[in-house]
Amino acid sequence: MENQPKILVLDDEADWLEMCRQVLTQLPSQPEIRTAQTGANAVAQMDAEPFRLLICDLKMPRIDGLQVLAIVRRRFPDLRTVVLTGLEDEEFRSRAYALGVDLFWLKSDMQQNMKMFLDCLESLLGRDLADGFRGIQNKSLMDIIQMECLSRNSTLLRLTRGPLVAKIWIQDGELIDAEVQGAHGEAAFRKILFWKSGTFENLPAEPHHPRAIEKSVNALLLESAQSIDELDTQQTEIIEKTAHRKTVWRISLVAREGAEFVVAVPPEGEPEAWGTQLAEPQAKWTRSALETARRLSERLEAGPISHIAGSNAERNVLALPRENKLFLVGWTPDKAADGQLLEKTKKLVASWDS
Amino acid sequence: MGFLKKIFRRTAAVQELPSGSLTVDRNGNTITSTISSAYPSSLLKEIARDVLKLFQEARDAQMPLAEISLHFASLRVTARELRGGAIIFLFPQTAMLQIPG
Numbered sequence: 001m002e003n004q005p006k007i008l009v010l011d012d013e014a015d016w017l018e019m020c021r022q023v024l025t026q027l028p029s030q031p032e033i034r035t036a037q038t039g040a041n042a043v044a045q046m047d048a049e050p051f052r053l054l055i056c057d058l059k060m061p062r063i064d065g066l067q068v069l070a071i072v073r074r075r076f077p078d079l080r081t082v083v084l085t086g087l088e089d090e091e092f093r094s095r096a097y098a099l100g101v102d103l104f105w106l107k108s109d110m111q112q113n114m115k116m117f118l119d120c121l122e123s124l125l126g127r128d129l130a131d132g133f134r135g136i137q138n139k140s141l142m143d144i145i146q147m148e149c150l151s152r153n154s155t156l157l158r159l160t161r162g163p164l165v166a167k168i169w170i171q172d173g174e175l176i177d178a179e180v181q182g183a184h185g186e187a188a189f190r191k192i193l194f195w196k197s198g199t200f201e202n203l204p205a206e207p208h209h210p211r212a213i214e215k216s217v218n219a220l221l222l223e224s225a226q227s228i229d230e231l232d233t234q235q236t237e238i239i240e241k242t243a244h245r246k247t248v249w250r251i252s253l254v255a256r257e258g259a260e261f262v263v264a265v266p267p268e269g270e271p272e273a274w275g276t277q278l279a280e281p282q283a284k285w286t287r288s289a290l291e292t293a294r295r296l297s298e299r300l301e302a303g304p305i306s307h308i309a310g311s312n313a314e315r316n317v318l319a320l321p322r323e324n325k326l327f328l329v330g331w332t333p334d335k336a337a338d339g340q341l342l343e344k345t346k347k348l349v350a351s352w353d354s
Numbered sequence: 355m356g357f358l359k360k361i362f363r364r365t366a367a368v369q370e371l372p373s374g375s376l377t378v379d380r381n382g383n384t385i386t387s388t389i390s391s392a393y394p395s396s397l398l399k400e401i402a403r404d405v406l407k408l409f410q411e412a413r414d415a416q417m418p419l420a421e422i423s424l425h426f427a428s429l430r431v432t433a434r435e436l437r438g439g440a441i442i443f444l445f446p447q448t449a450m451l452q453i454p455g
Contacts, residue, residue: 281415288411292404293424296431299400302371303427310412310419317417 005031005052005125010042010068011084012060016107020055020084027118029125039063039071040255046076047248052125058085058092062260063251063275066092069099073199075247077161080124084110100199141195142221149173149217154205159192161199166192169209175220177212185212186220193224250274250352257348260315260330264352267324276330286319286328307342318345327352371429371446378402380438389444405433405440 009020017035024033031052036042040063046054054072058065065083072079082103083096093104102124110117141159145168148155152173159166166180168189178189213220254262254274261275265283273279293305307320316331318341327349331341374388382402389398405422412419424431430445 278416282417285411285415285417289408292408293426296401296404296424297426299397300371300426300429302429306425306427308408309423309425310417310421312418312420317419 005029006034006049007031007053007055007121007125008034008036008042008045008051009055010036010039010060010065011057012037013057016057023114023118024055024121027122027125029122031125038255039065039068040251042068043071043248043251046072046079051076051079053080053082053121055082055084055121058083058087058096062255064277066095066099066277067275069096069101071247071251073100073160074243077199082121082124098201141193142225145170145175145217146221149175154207156203156206156209158201158203159195159199161195164195166195168192169206171205171207171209171211175213175217177209186215189213189220190224193221253348253351257344258331259344259348260332262330262348262352263328265326265328282328283326286326289319290321290326307345309341316341318342320345320349322349322352325352372398372401372444373446375441375443376402377436377441378406378439380406382406385439401431401442401444402440405431405442409433409435409440 007024009017009024011017011020014037017037021033021035024031034045034051036045039060042054042056045051054068054076056065056068065085069081069083072081081099081101082105083101084105084107085092086107088106096104103120105117105120144157148157148170150173154171154173157168157170159168164181166188167178168175169177175189177185178192180188180192183191250262251274259275261273263276263279263282263286264272265286266272271279271283273282276282289308290305293308297303297305305321307318310317310319311333314333316333317328318331319326319328321327327345329345329348331344370390370393372389372393374390376387376389376398377385379385382399384395384398384402387398408422409419412422419435421432421434423433426447428447430443430447432443432445433440
């Protein structure tokens with residue numbers, strides 16, 4: 001049955017997975033159900049074969065649901081995602097939607113409104129995988145920009161497609177600037193229009209952002225539409241494939257070494273993180289701690305800093321510099337028992353960019 | 355031959371590494387110390403201030419730490435938080451005296 005949709009259910013509880021399997025077989029489209037108990041396993045399965053829908057729990061050890069959803073958003077932008085969790089906190093709901101999930105259901109609600117839940121899933125399975133930006137189904141980027149401009153809106157559109165991030169500034173319905181991959185203005189805008197799918201979000205307008213595009217949005221859209229089929233998007237695809245391979249490698253590395261989380265902090269820009277929801281503050285601490293240590297080493301004449309180790313009852317952390325990045329690696333206390341924490345951390349960090 | 359030493363003796367250019375422990379209050383003031391009084395108190399205060407800052411910033415990052423160790427090439431600074439203050443151990447890591455792990 002070639003057109004049989006596939007659903008992947010991710011939850012750390014085996015009993016719940018089995019229950020889901022039984023429930024989902026009642027769907028009219030008779031999907032093929034696969035299950036995974038860890039985020040790493042789920043990503044490996046998605047990597048091996050295409051799925052139509054991912055149903056994901058949030059609270060899981062090691063790589064939690066939000067982390068998996070962040071990976072899915074980057075690497076499988078076409079995959080429909082549903083969060084099915086016991087966490088009733090509204091914060092998780094908004095964070096999940098910010099990651100582009102299609103549905104957020106509480107496990108208790110699902111059990112009480114089983115029919116509605118199944119109807120929603122069936123609807124998601126039925127949607128075709130045509131081009132479009134998540135948030136407004138089946139609308140092209142051109143449609144979205146035209147809508148914003150015709151409505152005389154002021155906004156900052158933030159678009160993501162795989163590892164790429166683009167920004168479009170619209171002020172009082174006029175396109176004033178765009179930015180992607182180091183390009184700005186009209187050149188960036190033309191590049192962005194090649195994106196056929198992805199996710200977008202409206203950020204608050206930046207009224208003082210300098211104007212870099214003078215042409216009217218309609219003129220630019222027309223020019224781009226004329227040339228859009230002629231240009232090659234091969235470069236973007238290569239970047240996506242490389243990022244994809246790197247992600248798989250890093251997930252398997254973290255899982256193999258048994259680390260709880262890894263935060264890689266570049267000299268500038270956003271940190272890369274696996275297994276933690278606190279990447280930003282942890283990256284900030286890592287930067288500050290290693291800078292403080294560097295200054296202290298100069299004052300004490302104690303030689304360069306090798307690493308900083310920290311611990312509490314729940315975890316051990318190690319911060320260390322490596323080439324042009326700083327790393328913060330978290331370990332559960334049981335991993336520290338063999339006294340090889342530093343060696344394990346160095347090994348993990350050394351392999352990070354392999 | 356001792357007269358040569360007298361002629362060429364100079365003040366050591368390299369600062370001695372501190373060894374011992376100290377406890378500090380939440381403001382970084384030293385309460386007790388076993389570190390040589392010859393070691394500049396301003397540097398001890400700097401160590402205390404930096405260590406307390408690291409604990410505070412770790413709390414701000416929602417990653418509270420009970421113990422922090424800074425491993426320099428020739429010195430290890432280990433601090434354990436104590437009710438806002440800290441007890442700080444300073445271990446020189448020299449070839450003659452190396453404290454494991």
